[in-house]
Amino acid sequence: MTSFDLTRFGKDLLTRDQGTHARVALREAVRKLAPGERIVVDLDRGGAVTPSFVDECLGRLVLEIGESRFRRSIQLRATEESTRRLVNRVLGHRASEARTKRTAG
Amino acid sequence: MTNRSIEEILAGLLDSEVPHVRVEVLATEILALAPDEAARQVFMVLKDRPNEAVLRAVLPLIAELARREDRWDRLVERSLRGQGRCPRAIREDLRAALRSVAGQDLPPTRPIPLEDEDIIGNRPGRPGPARSVRDRRGELRIPVTTEMTNLRYLSRLFDALGQAGSKVARAKSVVMDLNGVDHLFIGGLVVLATWCDRHRIQPRIENAPSSTAAYLDRMGLGRWVEGAAQIGPYSDPSGWGVAVTSLGTDASESLAGRLTDLCVKHAWVGARDRTALVILFAELIENVRRHAGGQTIARVGAQYYPRKHRLNLAIADTGIGVRASFENGRNDVARARMRGGESPLRLAIAPRVTSKPVTTPDEPGHAGYGLYIASELAVRNGGTFRITSGASTLMRFRGWNPARQTPYRGTEEESHAPWQGTVVTMVLDLEQLLPISDVYATLPPPRGYADDDFFS
Numbered sequence: 202m203t204s205f206d207l208t209r210f211g212k213d214l215l216t217r218d219q220g221t222h223a224r225v226a227l228r229e230a231v232r233k234l235a236p237g238e239r240i241v242v243d244l245d246r247g248g249a250v251t252p253s254f255v256d257e258c259l260g261r262l263v264l265e266i267g268e269s270r271f272r273r274s275i276q277l278r279a280t281e282e283s284t285r286r287l288v289n290r291v292l293g294h295r296a297s298e299a300r301t302k303r304t305a306g
Numbered sequence: 307m308t309n310r311s312i313e314e315i316l317a318g319l320l321d322s323e324v325p326h327v328r329v330e331v332l333a334t335e336i337l338a339l340a341p342d343e344a345a346r347q348v349f350m351v352l353k354d355r356p357n358e359a360v361l362r363a364v365l366p367l368i369a370e371l372a373r374r375e376d377r378w379d380r381l382v383e384r385s386l387r388g389q390g391r392c393p394r395a396i397r398e399d400l401r402a403a404l405r406s407v408a409g410q411d412l413p414p415t416r417p418i419p420l421e422d423e424d425i426i427g428n429r430p431g432r433p434g435p436a437r438s439v440r441d442r443r444g445e446l447r448i449p450v451t452t453e454m455t456n457l458r459y460l461s462r463l464f465d466a467l468g469q470a471g472s473k474v475a476r477a478k479s480v481v482m483d484l485n486g487v488d489h490l491f492i493g494g495l496v497v498l499a500t501w502c503d504r505h506r507i508q509p510r511i512e513n514a515p516s517s518t519a520a521y522l523d524r525m526g527l528g529r530w531v532e533g534a535a536q537i538g539p540y541s542d543p544s545g546w547g548v549a550v551t552s553l554g555t556d557a558s559e560s561l562a563g564r565l566t567d568l569c570v571k572h573a574w575v576g577a578r579d580r581t582a583l584v585i586l587f588a589e590l591i592e593n594v595r596r597h598a599g600g601q602t603i604a605r606v607g608a609q610y611y612p613r614k615h616r617l618n619l620a621i622a623d624t625g626i627g628v629r630a631s632f633e634n635g636r637n638d639v640a641r642a643r644m645r646g647g648e649s650p651l652r653l654a655i656a657p658r659v660t661s662k663p664v665t666t667p668d669e670p671g672h673a674g675y676g677l678y679i680a681s682e683l684a685v686r687n688g689g690t691f692r693i694t695s696g697a698s699t700l701m702r703f704r705g706w707n708p709a710r711q712t713p714y715r716g717t718e719e720e721s722h723a724p725w726q727g728t729v730v731t732m733v734l735d736l737e738q739l740l741p742i743s744d745v746y747a748t749l750p751p752p753r754g755y756a757d758d759d760f761f762s
Contacts, residue, residue, distance in 0.1 A: 215588035216558045217596070217672075249581040251588050252675035260673065264664065277761050283581075283743035285761055291673065292760045293752025294658065 202276070205230055205242045213248040220257025227262060231274045244279040244288065255288055260295035268296040333370040439469040444478035446470060448509075452487050455494020457618060457692065457731045461699065461722035463494050467501050468723020474505050482530070485513035492547065492609040493731050495525055496620035499550045503603040504624040504726070525549045525607060546572070550607035553594060553623075562587035565608055569617055572610050573736035582740035586683055587619075589676035590730060594623045596662075596672060602727075615737040616689075624727040628654045628695040635661030636671075651693055651700040655681045657749050675749070680732065682745045689734040697724045 207214060210223045230240050242259075244250055263271045279285050440447045448470050454463040474480065482498070484490075502509055511522065511530045519531045526549030548568050551561065565587040569575050575583065594604045604623035611618070625631075629650040632640050640659055644650050653659050657678040664671030677693070681702045684691035690703045699722070734740070751757075 211559060213559060213563070213584055213588070215562055215584065216592055219559075249584045249588075251585045251592075252673065252679060253589060253592055256673040256675070261664065272760075279761065283578075283746055285758060286743060286746040287749075289755065289757060289760050290746060290749045290752065291675075293755035294673075297752050297754065298664075 203230065203234070203238065203240045205240045207242065207244070208246050208248075211248070212246075214250045214254040214258075216251075217253050217257040220254040220261075223254075223258040224262050224265075227258065227275075228265065231262075231266065231270075234274055239274060239276045241276045241278060244277065244284050245281060250284055250287070252287055252291060255291045256295070259288065260291045263292055263295040264299050268299055271296075332367055336367075336371060439466055439473070444476070445481060446473050446477035446479070447481045447483055449483045449485070450487060450490075450494070450498070452489045452491070455491040455498075457491065457493040457620070457690075457733065460493055460497060460692075460694070460729070460731070463497055464694070464722040464725050467497070467725075471501075471505075471723075474507065477507075480507050480509040481512050482509045483512050484515075484518055486515075487518055488515045490518060490521060492525070492550075492607045492618050493620040495522075495527065495550050496605050496607045496622050497725075497729060499527060499607075500603060500605045500622040500624060500727070503552070503605065526551065546612065547609040548607060550605050553591060553602075553604040553606060553621075558588055558591045558595065561591055561606060565606075565619070568608060568610055569736055572612055573615050573617075575736060578742075579736075579740045582683060582742035585742060586680055586740070590619075590621055590680050593676040593680075594621060594625070594728070604727075610736075615735060617734045617736055618731070619734070620729065620731045622727065622729040627725075627727055628693075631661040637661050637663050649698070649700070651695060651698055654693065654695075655691075655700070655702070677730075678749075679742075679745055680730070682748060683740055683742060684732050684734060686744060687734050687740050688738050689732060692729075692731045694722075694725055694729040694731075695727070697722055 205227055207223060210219045214220070214223070227240070227242070234240065259277075262275075266274070277288060279288065439449070448466055450463075450466075453459045454466065470480075480502075509530055510532070511519065514522070514531065522528060522531050525547060546568075548565055551564075553561065556564075562584050566580060566584045569583050570580055591606065594602065602623050602625045604621065604625070606619070606621040608617060608619040610616070626634070629644070632644050632650055632653065635641070637660060640653050640661065644653060655677045656674075658674045659678075660672040660674035662671050663674070681691040681693075685702050690701060692699055692701045694700075
C-alpha cells in the first residue's frame with residue numbers, strides 16, 4: 202500500500218484548481234503502481250473537503266481511468282460521515298456517467 | 307516554561323476532579339506559555355466542546371485566568387458577547403463568574419453593529435418609492451437610503467442603479483447622496499461597489515453622517531469618502547465584518563478562510579460547523595469565478611451581528627447571468643427545460659444541474675453542487691438564501707421544500723430593474739447548526755450504488 206498525501210495541496214481542499222493538481226499527481230501515482238498494489242487516499246486530514254474538490258480530483262479520475270481501474274488502484278479512507286456521504290454521491294454519479302458513455306460509445 | 311499545549315492542559319483538567327489549588331497551577335501553566343494567542347486558544351477549545359460538564363469544569367480556570375492577567379479581559383469581553391450555542395444556564399454562570407472577577411470595570415467595548423430590525427423595523431410590505439436618480443450638469447446623483455442597502459429591499463437598489471446605468475456613461479461625476487443615512491448594510495454595499503467597478507467609476511460620497519462615512523471606510527470603501535483613512539480592502543478593524551473585497555485580488559481559499567475566521571472568531575462555531583462554513587464560502591466564490599464568464603468583476607463582503615449571532619453575506623458579479631449561462635452552456639436538457647418555461651434560477655439551485663457539465667474527461671466542467679449546497683444549508687440552518695439575476699430574485703428559507711414542487715408563494719419575483727450579472731445573499735444563524743452531512747444526504751443518490759460503495 203502506498204499513501205497519497207493530500208495535505209501538500211492545502212490544509213483545506215476547496216477549489217477545482219487544487220483538485221486538478223491533486224488529480225494529476227494521483228494519476229501519475231496510479232500509472233507507476235506495481236500490479237496488485239493500491240494507493241491509500243486518506244480524506245481525514247483535519248481540513249475541509251468541498252464537493253468541487255472531490256469531483257475534480259476523484260470524480261474526474263473515475264472518468265479518466267474508468268471505475269474498475271479506480272477501485273483496483275485506489276483505497277479511499279474517511280471516518281467523517283459527511284465526507285463519506287459526499288464522496289459516494291459524487292463518485293457514484295461520475296462512475297455512472299462513465300458507464301453510460303462507454304455503452305453509448 | 308511548560309511543554310504542554312493548551313489543549314493538553316485542558317484535557318488534564320477535564321479528566322480529574324479539580325481542587326482549587328490545581329486550577330491555580332494550571333492557570334500559571336497557561337499564562338507561562340501564553341502569548342496573546344492563549345486566550346483565544348482556550349476559548350476555541352471550549353467552543354469545540356459545547357457540553358455542560360466541560361464548561362462547568364473549565365469555568366474556575368477561566369475565572370482564575372481573568373483575575374490574574376490583564377489580557378484575559380479580552381476573553382471576558384468576548385465571552386460575555388459571543389457565547390453562541392453555549393447552553394443558557396452555563397452562559398449565565400459564565401457571565402456571573404467573569405463579572406465577579408472583572409467587577410464593574412469591563413474593558414471599553416467596540417460598537418456593536420445594529421441589525422435591520424433596529425433600523426428599519428419589521429414593516430409589512432415594501433417601503434415607499436425611492437427618490438429618483440438626478441442628472442444635472444453632468445453630475446449623476448444617486449440617492450441611497452438605508453432601506454435600499456438592506457437584503458430584503460435590494461430590489462430598490464437595483465431599480466436606482468438601473469435608472470443610473472443608462473446615464474452613467476455621459477456623466478462627468480457620480481455622487482452617492484447619503485443625506486441623513488446613518489446606517490448602511492453589507493448587501494447594498496457589495497452591490498454598489500460591484501456596480502461602480504463595472505462602470506469603472508469612483509463615486510463621491512456626499513452628506514454622509516460621520517458614523518456612516520466611518521463605516522464605509524471600515525468596509526474598504528474609504529476611497530469614496532473624502533478625508534477617510536482608507537484602511538485597506540481586507541479587514542474591518544471593528545472586527546465584526548469582512549470588508550467589501552474584490553474576487554480578483556485573492557485566491558478562493560484565502561477569501562473563504564477569511565470569511566470563516568470571522569464566524570469562528572465571534573460565534574460558538576464548533577469544528578464541524580467550521581468545516582460547513584468554509585465549504586459553503588468556497589463553493590459560492592468558486593461558483594462566481596467559474597460561471598460568470600471571463601473578465602468578471604465580482605465582490606464579496608460580510609457582516610456579523612453578535613446580538614442575534616447572525617451573519618449576512620453578499621457576493622455580486624457582473625457576469626453573463628444565469629439565463630445566458632444556460633443558453634450558452636453545454637447542458638441541452640437544462641436549456642430545453644428553461645425554454646419550456648422553467649425558471650433559470652430554480653434550475654441554478656437544483657442539485658446536479660450545471661450549465662457546463664463534463665462531457666469528455668479532458669474538458670473543464672462542473673457538477674452542479676455549489677448553489678444547491680449553499681441554499682440547502684441556509685434553509686436547514688434556519689437562515690435565508692437569495693439569488694438575483696436579470697430582473698428575477700428567488701428566495702429560499704426554512705419551510706420551503708423544492709422537492710415538493712409546491713407553488714413559490716412569493717419566493718420568486720420579477721419586480722426590479724435587471725441586474726447585469728448575479729447577486730447571491732445569505733443570512734445564517736450561527737447559533738444554529740450547519741448540518742452539511744444532512745445536506746449531502748439530500749443529493750440524489752446515484753443509481754446502482756450503495757451508500758458506502760467507494761470505501762469498501
